Amino acid sequence: MYPDIKFKCLTLDSEGIEIIELDELYRRRSTMGHNPNKPHRVHFYLMLYIEQGEGAQFIDFKHYPFTKGSFIFINKNQIQAFSLNNKIQGKVILFTQTCIEQIQINMNVSIFSLNHLNISYYPHFYT
Numbered sequence: 001m002y003p004d005i006k007f008k009c010l011t012l013d014s015e016g017i018e019i020i021e022l023d024e025l026y027r028r029r030s031t032m033g034h035n036p037n038k039p040h041r042v043h044f045y046l047m048l049y050i051e052q053g054e055g056a057q058f059i060d061f062k063h064y065p066f067t068k069g070s071f072i073f074i075n076k077n078q079i080q081a082f083s084l085n086n087k088i089q090g091k092v093i094l095f096t097q098t099c100i101e102q103i104q105i106n107m108n109v110s111i112f113s114l115n116h117l118n119i120s121y122y123p124h125f126y127t
Contacts, residue, residue: 016099036082048072051090055083
């Protein structure tokens with residue numbers, strides 16, 4: 001069984017979204033209650049942007065290689081594990097289902113959709 005990780009924003013003004021530098025995630029590891037480098041199930045969505053370094057992100061029992069400029073999308077309820085070390089720099093954006101619903105309610109452009117959050121799409125692309 002994998003640890004279940006819920007959305008828990010450390011800032012008081014969160015609206016279901018939090019942006020964290022990977023450096024900050026490194027510092028939080030000792031207080032998280034789980035090892036983010038080991039598989040765990042997330043109960044929110046996240047997007048990982050790699051600014052420097054390379055590695056592989058574990059998502060639903062597959063490894064997806066990344067390099068500088070990579071975006072990686074992880075859906076709610078997926079099993080994932082970070083490939084964290086001090087050479088990888090970037091940001092992780094965590095957001096809830098409620099946040100996505102608020103965005104969709106306020107969108108008036110039908111051409112834009114969050115298809116990249118659909119599990120049938122490849123979770124990784126480069127800029």
